[in-house]
Amino acid sequence: MKHPLLEKATPILKWLGGIRINLRLALAAICAIGILHICATLAAPMLMMRSAFDRLSPQLPVNETVVFPPVMPGSQPIPFMTPDVRYAMCRYDTSDAPVIVTAELPDLGWSLALHTPDGDNIYAATGVDVRRTNLRIRILPANERFMGLTPEALGMSNTSEKPQTLRSARGIVALRAPDKGRAYQPLTEAALRRFRCSTQKVQ
Amino acid sequence: MHFVLHRAKKKLQAIIVKVSDWAIFIGIVLIGGLGSSYYMVSVGSALTTRTVGPWKTWTHAGRNDADPYTRAHFARAGRLNLTTEIAQTYLASHDSKGRRLHSSCVYRISGDQLDARWWSITALNDLGQLIRNPSRRYSFTSDTIAVSQDGTFEVTLARDARPGNWLPTAGAGRLAVSMTLLEGEAIIAGDSEAQAAEINLPSIERVACR
Secondary structure, eight states, X not given: OOOHHHHHHHHHHHHHHHOOXXXXXXXXXXXXXXXXXXXXHHHHHHHOSOOHHHHHGGGSOBTOXXXXXXXXXXXXXXXXXXXXXXXXXXXXXXXXXXXXXXXXXXXXXXXXXXXXXXXXXXXXXXXXXSSOEEEEEEEEOSSOOOOOOOTTTTTOOOOSOXXXXXXXXXXXXXXXXXXXXXXXXXXXXXXHHTOEEEEOOOO | OXXXXXXXXXXXXXXXXXXXXXXXHHHHHHHHHHHHHHHHHHTOOTTTEEEETTEEEXXXXXXXXXXXXXXXXXXXXXXXXXXXXXXXXXXXSBOTTSOBOBTTEEEEEEEOOOSSSEEEEEEEETTSOBOOOTTOOOEXXXXXXXXXXXXXXXXXXXXXXXXXXXXXXXXXXXXXXXXXXXXXXXXXXXXXXXXXXXXXXXXXXXXXXX
């Protein structure tokens, strides 16, 4: 006695057996599937109009820092943005002048990251236990454009600490502070407010 | 007259067969090409993701050398991830036995000391939104979680209040649990492959369902 499933499948298998596969067409289909797969995957980031950069841009004035309030339901600027971390962000644009970013990472769990509009991290640093980490970063445009003379080139002595230099046209700098509980909230808030991001005046 | 009609009918049949062949060809190409791309971008594969028990992470998230699938995934999701060279974000939408997480059930997330300098665990709905609850509990971090004397911890996901580390799930429906590990020891050592083999993440057990 045949299995009922096999009985049902027999006519379908017979029909499939009757199909003559055009090998050239099958090969063409496989090639076309491959090409479409590659094109769709590569084009996807460009077609997505709601990347994290697009979602955050309206809330972030250019080259200014914004300290976000604690993340709450209904006020998440981007999905999966969780309240275990407090955020201060700056949307930088180096088309007019270099941008200087200063931040301090007072403790473990703190991090500073530069994200390009595509979401790549071009720079990331984390805080260490007990010791405060002070960061000073100069972001220059990605191309080799002349952005003015440095103080040294103008014959002035530059007494400030030399910043780390990065090249990027635009993106978001995000300072992340871990949630350590209510008792630490004022300290966290104060450290987030010391985060600076502004254009550098050049001559 | 009858012969002409017969020839026209034959010709029409041939055209229909050809058009249907092309329609099938285009259909297969569209479904195969777009479908496989969608799957690889939204679900991922062994090449782009790492699975540890119920937890899954995209291995090249936020990195300069990220593959096109990872780039497309995060552009689509609209997430701003720290590079995996510093932090790993794991997401679980199923329990340790592979059953979908749902707010109608109670879950116990239990783990040992995690290999990271700082970590957090957050309950979300499957769209990545926080779950509204009157006690305003959304996540625990390595600083805020209550750990037992032997270093183990337990987090309960439940609708109603529970003793200990309770994360309310209210009536969120399908759930997702996010876990971020900042600077695991293997990351510091620069050996992410070793981390993949040895990482010890918490288990998610279903305790009861309504």
